[in-house]
Amino acid sequence: MTRIETKDRPRRHPILSRIDGSVALVAVGCVLLVLGGALIYPSFLTANYLLQQLQMAAFLGVIATGAMLVILLGEIDLSVPWTITGTAIVATQIAGHPDPFVASLAIPLGLATGAVIGLVNGLGVALFRIPAMVWTLAVNAMLLGVAVFYTGGFKPQGVVPPLASTAALGRTLGIPNAFLVWLAIGLLTIWMLKRTVFGSYIYAMGNSQRALFMAGARVRRVTVATFMIAGMLSSLGALLLTGYANQAYQGMGDPYLMPVIAAVVIGGTSILGGSGSYLGTAAGAIFITLLSSILSVLQMQDAVRQIIFGLIIAGMLLVHRFQRKGQ
Amino acid sequence: VNAFLNRHARVLIPTVALVVLLGTFLSIHPRGASTYVLTIWANQGTLLGLAAIAQFFVVLVRGVDLSVGSVVALTNVVASYLLIGSTGEIAFGIIAVLAIGMLCGFINGAAVVYGRIQPIVATLASGSVFSGIALLLRPTPGGSVDEALSDALTYDIGGVPTSAILLVIVLFLVALPLRKSRLGLSMYAVGSAEPAAYMTGIRVNAVKLSAYTAGGFFGAMTGLAVSMVTLTGDAAVGPSYTLNSIAAVVLGGVALSGGVGGPLGAVIGALVLKTVSSLIFFSGLPPLAQPFFEGAILAAAIGLGAMSVFRVSSKLDLFGR
Numbered sequence: 001m002t003r004i005e006t007k008d009r010p011r012r013h014p015i016l017s018r019i020d021g022s023v024a025l026v027a028v029g030c031v032l033l034v035l036g037g038a039l040i041y042p043s044f045l046t047a048n049y050l051l052q053q054l055q056m057a058a059f060l061g062v063i064a065t066g067a068m069l070v071i072l073l074g075e076i077d078l079s080v081p082w083t084i085t086g087t088a089i090v091a092t093q094i095a096g097h098p099d100p101f102v103a104s105l106a107i108p109l110g111l112a113t114g115a116v117i118g119l120v121n122g123l124g125v126a127l128f129r130i131p132a133m134v135w136t137l138a139v140n141a142m143l144l145g146v147a148v149f150y151t152g153g154f155k156p157q158g159v160v161p162p163l164a165s166t167a168a169l170g171r172t173l174g175i176p177n178a179f180l181v182w183l184a185i186g187l188l189t190i191w192m193l194k195r196t197v198f199g200s201y202i203y204a205m206g207n208s209q210r211a212l213f214m215a216g217a218r219v220r221r222v223t224v225a226t227f228m229i230a231g232m233l234s235s236l237g238a239l240l241l242t243g244y245a246n247q248a249y250q251g252m253g254d255p256y257l258m259p260v261i262a263a264v265v266i267g268g269t270s271i272l273g274g275s276g277s278y279l280g281t282a283a284g285a286i287f288i289t290l291l292s293s294i295l296s297v298l299q300m301q302d303a304v305r306q307i308i309f310g311l312i313i314a315g316m317l318l319v320h321r322f323q324r325k326g327q
Numbered sequence: 328v329n330a331f332l333n334r335h336a337r338v339l340i341p342t343v344a345l346v347v348l349l350g351t352f353l354s355i356h357p358r359g360a361s362t363y364v365l366t367i368w369a370n371q372g373t374l375l376g377l378a379a380i381a382q383f384f385v386v387l388v389r390g391v392d393l394s395v396g397s398v399v400a401l402t403n404v405v406a407s408y409l410l411i412g413s414t415g416e417i418a419f420g421i422i423a424v425l426a427i428g429m430l431c432g433f434i435n436g437a438a439v440v441y442g443r444i445q446p447i448v449a450t451l452a453s454g455s456v457f458s459g460i461a462l463l464l465r466p467t468p469g470g471s472v473d474e475a476l477s478d479a480l481t482y483d484i485g486g487v488p489t490s491a492i493l494l495v496i497v498l499f500l501v502a503l504p505l506r507k508s509r510l511g512l513s514m515y516a517v518g519s520a521e522p523a524a525y526m527t528g529i530r531v532n533a534v535k536l537s538a539y540t541a542g543g544f545f546g547a548m549t550g551l552a553v554s555m556v557t558l559t560g561d562a563a564v565g566p567s568y569t570l571n572s573i574a575a576v577v578l579g580g581v582a583l584s585g586g587v588g589g590p591l592g593a594v595i596g597a598l599v600l601k602t603v604s605s606l607i608f609f610s611g612l613p614p615l616a617q618p619f620f621e622g623a624i625l626a627a628a629i630g631l632g633a634m635s636v637f638r639v640s641s642k643l644d645l646f647g648r
Contacts, residue, residue, distance in 0.1 A: 078445075078570075130629055131583045133391065136625035137570055145619025152615055260450060271445045303462035310455030317444045317452070
């Protein structure tokens, strides 16, 4: 479907008009959450609390970056939970190795875990054309199996890589390191999506794989590469989480699947792929973090939190819809 | 014969897999092909089979329902309050539970049709709400269900598991109208080509709403069946049903892109999944290795279904859209 742009549209501010409406909406939502929270607990407006929220949002944001890339392709990655847990187990096991050289490889090997999982995901989706929703689900089930087999179902022993602790807990010039990591990842992602051919391929894939194939692009390689990047980003998030929790434990990734997808779609990325901005995903991650923080400060029961969570996500999506209709 | 095989390959392949798996399971089970073993197997299979039918209706019209598990949990919890007392009270309870399930499905459908939200995220959000309500109603597992009713439905009639008989009846009641009635055919039409269906004069919105509502209805049937088997209400039974029902429909030859497959395939897919996990449980594998083999067999089964990629005539056919 094509839409004819009306020429006599009211002129808008040059910068404002460049910011996507959905990003603005989520940003307004974030401000409202902070102000609403401040009404109940004045300490919400302190720099320390807000920085702490950015630190928490960084964990979600890094993982959501990978999820967003896959969703832009028009696919989905449901193996995030056990990619996180698996990476945490691998990293803590290797960091606990008596040989200091092997131990120093904990972080690279942790990231490699995500890359391998992404490779398996990508090969199933690109080569065998298995729907991503079931294939990544099966991969998640196998990862769970491997983790249970390896750890015997107990909490894995091991050592948290020191670098992961510094990155997750430390601060540089008062700013949480985790947020700086996220910032770097975010800038790289924006550059990749906007300035590289690979980035254009990702958007093009989400719109029409056939057209991209006809145009001569190596469609399957793009799919596999994107899944691998997404896996590594999940692993990076997992390393930060391991540093933050100061341990690896069974099921540590389970609570992240839904919030990650929610952060991406609230930020205006189409679940069908092909459109969405990184700023939206970042704002979505901050929004989800603030929302769950406020709900837990209010000491809501878990049940009420789930209900409010669902209602707000549905509400945001409805508002997005009407915004787009209005255009 | 060849034409018949080709036409029904989508259901025949999982059926053959089911027969082989079930045969192996019964031969390694210490108590063999007894009524006792079959009844337990049928009860477990019926739970996932009904959930797979719920998922099937939504997938048929090109959606996906991530709230199936939450609807199962919510209806199971409601059933644990209502399915007790006099016959009249129980009858009212069953109707109320089914109505709640249909309402949940209708809400999903309305969010997709009128709210124009993509099914996957709409049901993600609604599922969060449904399971929240379930948890609010029953923070910890409890309640009770009429035992006479449960016994009647979960044992056997003359050696044949009652739940298996009921599942077959349900399948007939679903499959026939789907292929014969205007609404059923409209669902296939909407799933295969929505714009074309619209042009033909099919009321696309109403058809989609009906499919989602039917999905909710079978979610509630699953919730009732769970109550019959477990005799309690538990708000945490949900999550495994959501993901397993998706895997079941795919195994059973239902295309996630809509418009292809039938309820029989969905149920067979569910039975394959259940048989695999029972088989592994009695296989003598170390318990710690069992989850991995379950995942690996699921992956292999799904991979087998994807073998058609090696038969495409044009490379272009490999890419959707």
